[in-house]
Every structure is written in C-alpha cells, then in structure tokens.
Amino acid sequence: MLSAVRAFAISRPALGATATAAVAAVASRLAAKPRTLAAFGKDSRLYHKPARSSTFKKLGKDDVRHFERILPAETILATPAVGGSADPIELEGFNADWLNKYRGSSQLVLRPKTTKEVSDILKYCNDQGIAVVPQGGNTGLVGGSVPVHDEVVLSLRNMNKIRSYDELSGILVCDAGCVLEELGNYVGERDHIMPLDLGAKGSCHIGGNVATNAGGIRFLRYGTLHGSVLGLEVVLPDGTILDNMSTLRKDNTGYDLKQLFIGSEGSLGVITGVSIATPRKPSSVNVAVLGVPSYENVQQAFKLARRRCGEILSAYEFWDANCMGAVLKHQELKNPLSSDYPFYVLIETSGSNKDHDDEKMGALLEELMEQGIVEDGALAQDDSQISRMWAMREGIPESLGKTGPTYKYDVSIPIPVLYDIVGDIAGRLETAKLYTPGEPGNPVRLVCGYGHIGDGNLHLNVVAEKFEDRITNIFEPYVYEWVSSHRGSISAEHGVGLMKRDYLGYSKSPEMISYMKRIKDLFDPKGILNPYKVV
Amino acid sequence: MSSLRILVGVKRVVDSAVKVRVNSAQTGVETANVKHSMNPFDEIAIEEAIRLREKHGKDAVEEIVAVSCGPAKAQETLRTALAMGADRAVHVKTDADLEPLSVAKLLSKVVAAEKPSLVILGKQAIDDDSNQTGQMLAGLLSWPQATFASKVDIKDGALEVVREVDGGLETVSAALPAIVTTDLRLNEPRYASLPNIMKAKKKPLKTVSPADLGVDIQSRLQTLKVTEPAKRQGGKIVASVDELLDKLRNEAKVL
Numbered sequence: 001m002l003s004a005v006r007a008f009a010i011s012r013p014a015l016g017a018t019a020t021a022a023v024a025a026v027a028s029r030l031a032a033k034p035r036t037l038a039a040f041g042k043d044s045r046l047y048h049k050p051a052r053s054s055t056f057k058k059l060g061k062d063d064v065r066h067f068e069r070i071l072p073a074e075t076i077l078a079t080p081a082v083g084g085s086a087d088p089i090e091l092e093g094f095n096a097d098w099l100n101k102y103r104g105s106s107q108l109v110l111r112p113k114t115t116k117e118v119s120d121i122l123k124y125c126n127d128q129g130i131a132v133v134p135q136g137g138n139t140g141l142v143g144g145s146v147p148v149h150d151e152v153v154l155s156l157r158n159m160n161k162i163r164s165y166d167e168l169s170g171i172l173v174c175d176a177g178c179v180l181e182e183l184g185n186y187v188g189e190r191d192h193i194m195p196l197d198l199g200a201k202g203s204c205h206i207g208g209n210v211a212t213n214a215g216g217i218r219f220l221r222y223g224t225l226h227g228s229v230l231g232l233e234v235v236l237p238d239g240t241i242l243d244n245m246s247t248l249r250k251d252n253t254g255y256d257l258k259q260l261f262i263g264s265e266g267s268l269g270v271i272t273g274v275s276i277a278t279p280r281k282p283s284s285v286n287v288a289v290l291g292v293p294s295y296e297n298v299q300q301a302f303k304l305a306r307r308r309c310g311e312i313l314s315a316y317e318f319w320d321a322n323c324m325g326a327v328l329k330h331q332e333l334k335n336p337l338s339s340d341y342p343f344y345v346l347i348e349t350s351g352s353n354k355d356h357d358d359e360k361m362g363a364l365l366e367e368l369m370e371q372g373i374v375e376d377g378a379l380a381q382d383d384s385q386i387s388r389m390w391a392m393r394e395g396i397p398e399s400l401g402k403t404g405p406t407y408k409y410d411v412s413i414p415i416p417v418l419y420d421i422v423g424d425i426a427g428r429l430e431t432a433k434l435y436t437p438g439e440p441g442n443p444v445r446l447v448c449g450y451g452h453i454g455d456g457n458l459h460l461n462v463v464a465e466k467f468e469d470r471i472t473n474i475f476e477p478y479v480y481e482w483v484s485s486h487r488g489s490i491s492a493e494h495g496v497g498l499m500k501r502d503y504l505g506y507s508k509s510p511e512m513i514s515y516m517k518r519i520k521d522l523f524d525p526k527g528i529l530n531p532y533k534v535v
Numbered sequence: 536m537s538s539l540r541i542l543v544g545v546k547r548v549v550d551s552a553v554k555v556r557v558n559s560a561q562t563g564v565e566t567a568n569v570k571h572s573m574n575p576f577d578e579i580a581i582e583e584a585i586r587l588r589e590k591h592g593k594d595a596v597e598e599i600v601a602v603s604c605g606p607a608k609a610q611e612t613l614r615t616a617l618a619m620g621a622d623r624a625v626h627v628k629t630d631a632d633l634e635p636l637s638v639a640k641l642l643s644k645v646v647a648a649e650k651p652s653l654v655i656l657g658k659q660a661i662d663d664d665s666n667q668t669g670q671m672l673a674g675l676l677s678w679p680q681a682t683f684a685s686k687v688d689i690k691d692g693a694l695e696v697v698r699e700v701d702g703g704l705e706t707v708s709a710a711l712p713a714i715v716t717t718d719l720r721l722n723e724p725r726y727a728s729l730p731n732i733m734k735a736k737k738k739p740l741k742t743v744s745p746a747d748l749g750v751d752i753q754s755r756l757q758t759l760k761v762t763e764p765a766k767r768q769g770g771k772i773v774a775s776v777d778e779l780l781d782k783l784r785n786e787a788k789v790l
Contacts, residue, residue: 189554283568288729336726354570362732369729378726381615382572383552385726 047102047499050532052149056131059108059150063130067110070120075158077109084108094153097146098139099406101467102498104147106133111158115233115241115272121154122270123239131531132237134266136208137179139200141408144212144265144497148532156207159272162186170278171230171247176207176271192278195222199394207271213263215493217393220454221314221350222279225262232258233273237524245275260519265495266530268523282314282350286361287386290368291341291376292318295419298343300373302415302453305347308364312357315348319450320422323396326446326463330399333392336378336385345374345453346393396450400461404445407462407472409479412489418458421482422449425460428474443471457492480506496534504535538597539689539711541584542651543621544642545577545603547612548662557763564662564761573612576657578619579717582724583687584655585620591689598622600649604641606630610740617735618727624740625649629752635663637745637752639671644748646676651712653694658683658716669716679709682716 057063061083067076077091078084084107096103112118125132131151138145147153156177163173170192174183181201184194196209198216208214210232213225222228231246244258261269292298298318305313319327321342328335337344347364351357361379368374380386400406413421426447429435435444446463460479464471480490484506491500491507504513516535520527549555550570558565573581581601588596601616603609604627613624627641646654659666673680679694681687685704686697694713698705699720727735745752773779784790 283570289726290729334723338728365729366733369733374729377729379729379732381578381618381727382575383550383570384575387552 047143048502049148053531055129057129059130059152063128064108066124071110071112071117075111075113079107082107094135094155095146097143099141102143102146105150106147106153107150109153109155111155113158115235118235118270118272119239119241122235122237125152125528126237126526129526129528131528133530134270136205137203139204140212140497141494142497142499144495144533148498154270156205171275172278173245173247173275174206175273176205178206180204180206180209187278188281191281193281195228195279196225199397206274210262210274211264211266211271212495215455215457217315217317219452220316226259228277229258229262229274230277231275232261232271234261234269234271236269237529242269245273247275265497265534267520267534282352284351284354284357285386286349286357287389288347288365288377288379289336289389290345290347290374291337292343292345292374293341295343297373298345298453299415301345301368304368305364309349309360312349312351312360314350315346316454317346317393318453319344319393319396320448322446322448323450326399326403327392327395330402331395333388336389337376341375346389400463404463404465405467407464409460410492410494411458411460411483412456412492413458413483413486415453415456417486418456419449422447422460425475432474434471477503498533501533539595539653540598540600540649540651541596542600542602542646542649542654543580543584544656545581545601545612545616546574546660547571547603547605547609548574548660551575551661557761561760561762562758573615574657574660576659576717578724579721580655580657581616581619581621582722583717586722587689600625602642602645604633604638613740614735615727617738618732619725623738626740626742627745628742629745631752632754633752634754634756635665635667636671638668639675640750641745641748642672643675644750653711653713655715655717658718669714673714678712678714680714681707681709683718684715685718685720687715
C-alpha cells in the first residue's frame, strides 16, 4: 500500500489553473486504491502504521550488553525482553506521544550525556543495522518523535547544559536537550528572549525545536529558525560528529549544511548542540484581546495592525468561538470580554519605548473600534493580565485535548481563504451525519480553527468521541487536497513525521521528493535514523 | 440608603510579575525601565467599588472617585482605574518618596474635599508592604475601619465586611463613613475594555499638590541600605539513602 501511495506522490499532477480538476483526479486515484486504516492498541488510537522493515536487526541481549559497556548504567532503560531490568511501564513515556495517538514498542531507551556517547551509540547501531528514533521533549504532533516499531529511543534529555552565552551579541550555545522554557529563563535573566516560543515550551527541547523547525507565536516577529540558528553540532548515523557550531552571523563559505538538519526531523542526523541568536527582551509589551464579528474582519484588523503598528507588532493570533468555549470550560480563565463573539484576536506589540508603543497601540485599537472592525476588546493593564491573555491562546490545544481525542491539521493557506476550510470540514461532517454543531452525542464533538494569522498558519482541529475510520476518511486526504488546490502547505510548523509522509506529494513536486530521498541516502545510507517517516 | 460616594486609593508600583533587583547604589529597587502597574490590592479595591455600584444601582452609589499620590506617571494608573469604571480621578502630584503617614494625611485632605462616605484601599502596596495607610487614615479621620476584607456589602446604610482571620471568618459591621482595606480573595478584577479605555480618556482628572492640600510630606524614616536576600544554594542529587541520611545528619543537621 505504501508503495502505491508513494507512486502516486511521484506522479502527482501539476497544480495550476486546473487545480480543481487535478484534485479530482488525485482523489479518484486514491479512491481506486482503497486505504486500509488499522487501529492499534486497546484504546482509541488510529493511524497508518507501515510494516516493520526486515532490514533492521532485532535488538538482542548482546546489543544491550554492548551499550552497558559504552554508557553509564543510569542512562540505559532496557526491558527484560532485551536483557534489562526496567519495568516496561518506565518506557511508556518514550513509546507514546502526548496525544496518545502514536505508539511504538521500543524495549530500549538510551539517554546519553555527551556528544561522544551519541556518536558511539549511532556508530554501533549503524554497523549493526539497528533502527534509532531520536527523541527530544516528545511534544510533537505528527508521530515523529516516537518509535513506530521497536526502534531504539535515543533521548537527548540528559544533554541539557548551556555551553556559553555572549551577552553582547546574544548568542547562546547549548546542548540539544535543554528545555525551551529553561533557556528562556536563562536568557531572560540576561535581558534577552528566545527567538521562538510555543505552548509546549515547558517540555520541548531546543534540539527538537530545531529538528522540526518549530514555528510558534514569535514567528511573526523573529522569523524562522533557518535564520536564528547560527550553528549546529550533529552526529551522523555512522558516528561522524559534524561540528558546525558557528557563532557567526555571516558565513558564506560553501554549502550551508546546517540548514539541511533544520526541519529534517531526526532523519539525517542527531542534533546534539545548538548555537542560536537571541533577541533583546522588549522593555515594553502590550497585549489586547479583541472580539471580532467575522473572519473577514479578522483580516481587516490584521491589515490595519500592520499598517499602524508594523514595526512593533509581534503577534497576531486568532481563534474561533468553539476554541474559546473549550478554553473557558477547561482552564481557570475568564473571558476578558463581556460577551461572546464568533472570532477572537490576540494582538501583541513589543518595543523599547513604552509611551510610543502605548500611543500606537491605543490609536490602533481606537480605530478598530471606531470603524466597527472589532466589536469589543480588552487591553491588558499589567503583566499578569498579559500572561492570562496568552494562557487563553496557549491553552487551546490542551483544552481541546480535554474535550476529547483531537484530530490536528496544521496547514499554511493563503490568508483570504484560511478559515474557509473549517466551514468546509464542518459541512462535510454534517452531511455525513457525524456532527451537528452545538449538539452533544455525535461522533464528532467539535470542529474548530485557530492559529497564527500573521504567518498564514491555521490549526484545524476536530474533536471526536474517538479516533475512527469513518471520521478520518472525511478529512484525509480531503484536507490535503484542499490545501494543495490553494497552493498551501500540508504542514506549516508541525512537520511531516509519520502522519504526513504519505501526503508529502500534496506539497512537494516529485522532483523535490526525489532529491530529498537522495539527501537522506547520502547521510543515512542504511536508513537507520527515524525510519518510516518524513520521506 | 442615601447616596454614596466611594473614594478608592490606587498606587503605581513595580509590576507584580517583574523580578525586582536592588539598584547599584543599594538605596532601593531598580525602577528605571521597569514595568509599572496598579498595585494588585488597589485593583481589587476599584473592582469592589464598581461591584457595589452594580449591585445597588447608580442611585445608591452616585460616584466612584479614584485618587493616587505620586509622580506624573501615576496618571496612567488613574486612567486604568477610570477605564475599569471609576468616574473621575484626583492626582496628588509629587516626586517625593511618600511614607504611609504622608499618604494617609494627603488622603484625609482629599476626603475632606470630596466627602466620600466610604474609602476603599488596598490592604498594602506590594512595593513597600507597609500595610499602614488605611489604618492611619482611619485614625486621622476618627472613622471605623474594616481591614483585610474578603467580602464587602452595604446593608441598611451600614457597612458589613467579612474578614479572613486565623480561626475562620469574622463578620463585622460599622456605621458609615468608614474605611475598608481589601484582601486578595475579595474579588477578581475585570479587564479594561476598549470602549471604557476610550471613555476614560475623557473622564475628568484633577491634579493637586501636597502644598495645595497643606500637608507636610517630609519623611520621618531614612533608608540606610537595601540588599538582596542571600542567594539560594543549588540543590544536590544524592546517590543513595545512606548518603541522604548522612547529609541530613552532618550537613543539614536536622536529624
């Protein structure tokens, strides 16, 4: 089945003026190859699980003995099945993702403390043909950070030291396993901030952020990690340590190899060290939450915000009424506005001159109100109100998770049609009699959208009673076709992982995918690193 | 109930979320380029005044007046109070450091001019943690006071306040006029809405000086030195129960 889907990816028709026809053709091709979905495990977990590749060695007791010789005992978690003494329950957190959607059955977790140890581990695994899944904070959403079958989990959590910090240039050099929030606190004490911030900051690792090219809520202002990462230390599958730990902002000497690893999702090498530029902490921050009557007005407000506050605008986030309902139900937060609105916008400015920023933000908000673009709003008066407003936006994924099992689609779509897909999907689910908005007792509880308008990035979420075929079939591959027909991306910031590998063809041409595979083969000829994923 | 005027004191302080640092001269905490906001207990005081009006109606609570003593920037804090729902503001403008007694004296003069029948203040400001102004004001005015309020109501023209005390809850009653100081659990202050922020810009804000009020604000205390607390020693991970016991006995000496 996989080869069929991959063949389809290679022969994907070009999209253009005949996009709709092309999509129809794609759909019919897919329909001709019925997709079999299989549920795994006792609970509601559902995804396409590729068969285990027979080229990989089954881990044996000798292998574990070898790791015991090259690593400190406390860094090894091996189950009795491979000659260890760890209770399999201890490996649970490494085998399952936090959505409880993807699950592998690894019997061995290694948590090295040094780059040399990572190198020794990979060299051995490469020689022996043992598959490895590198793992950071395991907060990914596409099944990229957990084993598919019995891959050895290589956790970077013990590599959590800050190597150096230059307060003049703001360049931070640290181990890959440093937790984003802890780095934020560290540079925060030195009047800087990390160039990225996301809801999972309390668990996610900087190495994982880089490996997945994470986006998040500062993207609008500070851009992609392709820009802020200055250097990487990467261990290749054969054990080679690629030391590219530059702290230079400019370095035009040959191919910029580190860029390949940013967003490679652990499929080319294991990132062990990161050198990253951190911006100065803004001394003046304003945050407002707005109540907006329509998606059209969400766009108009964004346009005006850019015009009036362009140079200090640091975030422009939106969410719909269903998201708000879930947040107010599951978080200890109250609505900053006095009534309900179809859409909410969080707007943030960051600058260095409070009077200047206050004046600009004030003028923008007044104009938005006077023109009727927004119907209500609240402006944070102190830092605790700022953090409560952000907690509202950042609490959406968790609140939806508490509402029920959540299908998550993270897509880039041109802003004018960004929200249309939410209505389309809701309509399809209604037609299929799986969903009635506002009415409990249906297989689908909630269809909602939120995201980073400024970056054209929508999170389409569908909360169901349980993960099941008849629901999945409504939006896979429909969502990808839809996105593809608008020349969007099927993964804006969550990556490809296991979830979207078979759909890569919706966003990348056969030629590009072919070259991606050649790059993969170049760095990882035996394919031991994070197999079954990305390409 | 006859119509009430409520006076609420608000202070501009370093934001509660800011990690304060002692300045290099060790004369106080660093305030330059540091975010300032309304003292959280004062936010609660404003909120309570608004809730009393919402509960009893505009006829019962005719006016809410916010007052702040401090530098020019204190007007920002007053605008926040106005945006939350106060009707007008009085700014006692001074760049001097004010001790609680000076503030109480200034407020007593404002009370004499404004003639409120209820004064609500935060129980303390989070910058100097004095917890004195409300009590001193009550003394100067010879008014009853109900401090650390966790519930406030007005019944038959009298004040009824629930206070959190060690053994539980204490309910006290006092005749108006009276002073109330607010505790943390009294209410959760509202956000300032955009329409109200816009309206607040047009609400009257009167500025007076301590000299206008005839109050001497000379400090009676002199700050000799401000230092940071000793740095916390980092934690240690012990390898065994024996090592833990050894450290508890011989290093911490708690066993």
